[in-house]
Amino acid sequence: MFELEPLEYATGAPIRDYDITGITKTTSGYEVTLDINLDSGYSLMATKLEITHEDLQGYDTVEVEEGIKYALGFFDNQTSETNQML
Secondary structure, X not given: OOOOOOOOOOOOOOEEEEEEEEEEEOOOEEEEEEEEEEOOOOEEEEXXXXXXXXXXXXXXXXXXXHHHHHHOXXXXXXXXXXXXXO
């Protein structure tokens, strides 16, 4: 497998949106199949994501879909804005 040196290359493209095409329960959590659309115009099809029970606990949720959202970097901005107002 080809590996990039992270210090020598700019990496990443923002995720525009994603579709959950399958969720399978595993002994450690869930295996999720996703189709991901990137801002660059490219798509990742049938992408596998493993999310554990510990991950869900760390995101303070029991909802798999909510954990997936957080794992992909989609956070609720209202919480941040409310904390800034306090």
